[in-house]
Amino acid sequence: MQHTGGPGWRITMDTSGPMLIALYVRDAAGLDSAGRPALSHLAPKVRPMDHANLIAEVGGLSALKTEWEAWWEQLLKGHPQMVPEMSPPGFNAFANSPALRRVLQAHFGSALTWARERRGEYAALEAEREASGASKLLGDMVEDRLLEVGRGARDFTLTIIELPLTEPRAWYLEPDKIIMSNELLSQPEVFRSYVQPVVELLV
Incomplete structure (x- = not known):
């Protein structure tokens, strides 16, 4: 996790284990274009x-x-918390989502392993950025903007959630979150x- 901040403002960049698992389930189930964004x-x-057979009934x-x-x-909404709790093998928090519960039961082990590997890669990426100074770009952008407007920053927090996505882009979620490909920086x-x-x- 990386923090950048100044008087009244704070930007956090991190990845999300629960979201990695959810996206693994989405892709494994072939749910193309599901979810907003x-x-x-x-x-x-x-x-x-x-x-089809697993969830037909x-x-x-x-x-x-x-x-x-x-x-x-x-x-x-709940980031960085894991909401609801993913607790195998029953996944009781998903009792009202029977199809999703079955798919989670089928894929949770693989999804967890996959997500752990991605988190390891992300930790290495963060260390690399820290060493190269790439993580300073955000702070520089805020400072440049403050010079431009000629005043102190309004109080704000911005959370950037980095995920291993094929498309090198970002998606803004109002009012204070961005999801982006971890290749983008x-x-x-x-x-x-x-x-x-x-x-x-x-x-």
Whole structure:
């Protein structure tokens, strides 16, 4: 986790274990374009499987999509907490989402291993950025904006959730969250094109 801040403002960059698991489940179940915002696929790619037989008697694919989208919304609102609790093997917190519960039971072990590997990679990426000074870009953007407007920053917090997504872009979630590909910071101009407008809005 990286923090950047000044008087009255704070920006946090981190990844999210629960969201990694949720997106693994989305891709494994072939729920393309599910959820708001509709994020691109994970990298490395998760192979989709046919879950028709597994979820046929609990509403099928449309029920699974609805249940997954409700879960995703809870994760976005609750970040960085894991809401609801994922507790195998019963996943009792998902009692009202029977299709999602079955898919979670089928994939949780693989999803957890995959998510742990990505978190390890993210920790290495953070260390690399710290050493190269790449993480200073955010603070510089805020400072530049403050010079431009000629006043102190309004109080704000911004949370940037980095995920291993195939598309090098960011998605702004009002009022104070950005989801972005963890490759984006390595492309400063592209990073700036997505994040600068948000900084200008908040500062």
